[in-house]
Amino acid sequence: MKPALAELISVSKNYAHIPVLKGVDFSVYAGEVHALLGGNGAGKSTLMKILAGLVTPTGGQVRIGGKALSPATPSQAQAMGLYLVPQEAHIFPNQSVLENVCVGLPQAASAYRSRVKDLISRLGVTLGLDTKAATLEIADRQIVEILRGLIRDAKVLILDEPTSALTPLEVETLFTRMRALRESGHGLVFISHKLHELRAVSDRITVLRDGHVVHNEAMEGSTDAEILAAMSPGVTALSDRVAGKVTSEEKVLSLSHLSGEGFVDISLDVHRGEVLGLTGVVGAGRTELAETLIGLRPRAGGDVMLEGRPFRAAKPSDAVKQGVVHLSEDRQQYGLFLEAPLYWNTSSFVYDQLPFFLRPAREQKRFETYRKSLGIKCTSPDQPVGSLSGGNQQKVLLSKCLAAEPKLLILDEPTRGVDVGARNDIYRIIEDLAATGTSVIVISSDFDEVVRLSDRIAVMAGGHLAGELPAGASTDAIGQLAFESKETSHA
Amino acid sequence: MLNWIARDRVATLLLVTIAVLLAVGVAAPGFLAPSTASMIWSNGLVLMLIALGVFPVILTRNIDVSGGSVLGLSAITLGLSLNAGIAMPIAIAMTLGAGLAAGAVNGVLVAVLGVPSIVATLGTLGLFRGVMLIATGGEWIEELPETLKALGAKSLSGLSVMGICTGLVIIAVWAFLRSRRGRWVMVVGDNRAAARHLGLPVKRIEFLAFVWGGGMAALAGITFASQIGFVPNQAGTGIELRAIAALVLGGISLLGGVGSVAGVVIGVIFFTSIDTALVFLKIPAYWNDLIGGAMLLTVLLIDGRLRIALEARDRAARYHRGDAQAPQSQKLEDAA
């Protein structure tokens, strides 16, 4: 019986009496890649953070190399030979790449220069060791994180969604490296929600749902159907698309040769009552396009017409006044006032319609109508929005957008961090909106979601428009355009 | 030009200081003498020590405005113990101890309890000053022994014992920041969460930074007492503001993670040169605050605009690389 390199025994975690993990067993053996899969909110990241010493469990044990993780700190876990490569890279902006990789290692950074250079070339990427980290973009930042794991020669390496910003070639190189590590006796944990990637490189798979382990088998013996069923049983699939929708010919938005930070020469149209899916990989420029439209970023060139008239917004409030409303990708940073009551949030786009002497009762009534129509689960309109779940927070944000009565609604990753039930609700809301004549642009990296929602699909890659597809296109077709390759990245 | 100023704040500031000194030398003959250099150095010692003390705190993205009060507290500890007949080395040890303890109080408040450093040190500013006043009963400490004043007196080389000490401290800080653990201090301020994630003892680093600040303020108190010869009630009042101004001037960012010892030194020298020059030019003392404040605000304005321009440049670099990405991945594909 091979000894486990790292184990979690009956681990549970509560956040303020809300159980997030319930008695989870998880182990990593030498010479294997163990995949960890689960939907949003299943508990994957929390579980791994407990293993890495970043979070203290409410119950259960953490063992690395047969010994208990004590004290439960990241430095102890790293000293015991375990490293967690986080989903979003932690960068020291004012330090060089080399310093970034080597912080926390026993010797000064200069001692590792040649090793880091070697690792970089073996990863198949180019990265200047002395570049200031603030100038790196997302894909390069992730590579810095991966380098951190590799240079530590950690016996156990946990990779939390490492491929979200990588091109297929970079992904394949990463997989080669992972296989090499596996051969030399390391144990790897690979977290992802992309099934085909997990199949390509994993030996075992564990599926988490609602804080429990619901599936723990060898990869070969698990079919796709089994795994999907394990992830979300009752709501086996997200509700299906209503077929046979006819969209109007009238153009609401027209972009011609629009260029800005991170994108060039974008020309596309959005019709009235249409849902346009704008997709691509992270870094393709979609969010930048949206932010440029509403005035958060400067325009470099090109024209925008709204309902046939020239449209220009110097700041978001201009866009809102003209009927273009944006729901930001990072709802906690840009969209929500977490400590403020729900009805404050709902009123925040249209605050200038409020009377000078406030009438909270009226605002609360307005919020109530949205609560019913959007299905927001809350105890009172006075609740701070930070106390709601991800899905309900998103609905509150939607109520904020709808209060502004937009002609065109731009939703950036509207179901990120949202559970399946709330997802269906949000899809229904989008469809209802479109039916009443509001045009919607849905920006999403989830190809399935894009196919589910869109009347038309626009795919961006590397800052330009790679192509347009009709409703019901296959995710493969989207993938081809998004990755700009002749073949897809299937295993 | 912007590029060059941005890239080397310290060199720019050095040039500006020299320019100002030359200008003053023209207006007031006798200013440009070697004795002036030694005067500027010794005048700036107290400020230099306080600035060096606050420096690591600011690097970790905290702030410490209690330095002046710790200076006063330390100075009276020294004075009272000397006047009580305690031997000099022990008295100095007690003084340093008082400063380190005060720094530890700040450290516990901020690093352990999580109190925002501005609030914590504003509170201790008042608290320490009050303790000082209680200890002296509101009286100034006078008639300090000659042995103490000797520490502040200049020898033939133009430097005093405290002057040499300060020089040693500067070298020590410089060497430390280049070391592995010194790098830790800088990255904690750059991205605290990342530092924690990488296993750095963030709270300990922040705590120690405050303790260091207290220790340096104690050294400053010793220097102050030895140079002036007595300890008034308002010893040290307002000095932390000037220290922060000098740091900002020298390129140290208040957001943490950025700064160099050279910047600290040159910032302090600049301020002290201006002060000394004002005296030479026989400008009455009550202009000092006005000129100091105006200068600080001007510096902040220029520094702020510079920083904004730099950030825009970094941003542009990010997006420029974005365009270059696509052709690059193509090349690798061909190679495959």
Next chain:
Amino acid sequence: MKKLVMRWEVLLLALLVIELIVFGMINPRFLRTSSLLYGTSDFVQVGIVAVPLTLVIIAGGIDVSFASTVGLCAITFGIANFFGLPLAASLAVGFGTGALAGVLNATIIRLTRLQPLVVTLGSLYLFSGAATVLSGVVGANGYEGIGGFPTAFTNLGYAQVLGVPMPLFVFLCFSAVLLVLLHMTRFGRLVFQVGQNEEAARHSGMPVARIQMWTYVLTGLAAALAGLLLSAYFGSARVDLGGATLLPAITAAVLGGASIYGGKGSVLGTIIATFVIGYLQQGLQMSGVPSQISSALSGALLVIVVAFRHGLALLSAFVPARSSQTN
């Protein structure tokens, strides 16, 4: 959220009552109506600046320059008066100076995007220096002060309205206006939201710079008000009139419930806190404690309050961290 706020102010009120009882027991003369009422003239100026300071802090900023603005406005008023301007015009000069000081602070903060603490540290210096130089213009040495005010003015310092001394009356009226402004108007709502999440506020189109400007201007005006009241009370305008208000005013705002990170605070809390701090000082004096204690007190009080608040938060360590969205 309202429930939480209410709780803190009730706690403060209880603290005030306990304080009065304790000091009353030590020295019964403390509780005489006349000493309670007239004693306030010693400290309401702290409250007058602390209340708009609360707004500044709620909106995410901070201002330490008001301590010098108090003196600066008093001096400009004194100079205007010295040169023979009618009382109303001189008062306008004083208030105008305060407003301008606020505008200057807000503008530099906006232009440099630097921390308000540092900018206002600089203007603390600048204003105090300007006041000193200006007082030299009329021949007054910096700490002597400018005098020669019309009796109509100085009588104001001792007047009574509805049986209440003028400074206290002014404080209560001014605070009442700001209370309504912050907690019942759209402007106040925006102040809160700007402080809770400046990025989101900008994204929602809120006029962030304008709101913050107003909070600094209000503080400047309040500093002028305090400076003028003090000048009337003492009969002379001095540069250092506001020096002793710096720490107590910040303590009052923080004690009253304002979070230094912004987004949280209460005018009512600040008002009660002002009385807590003021009577603390007074009570100690009447109990025979020497006066040097005052700065130690405010400092200690601030330290104890925040240590307590943050220590409590540490104890209930399992606060839901709304960090990651994906699990």
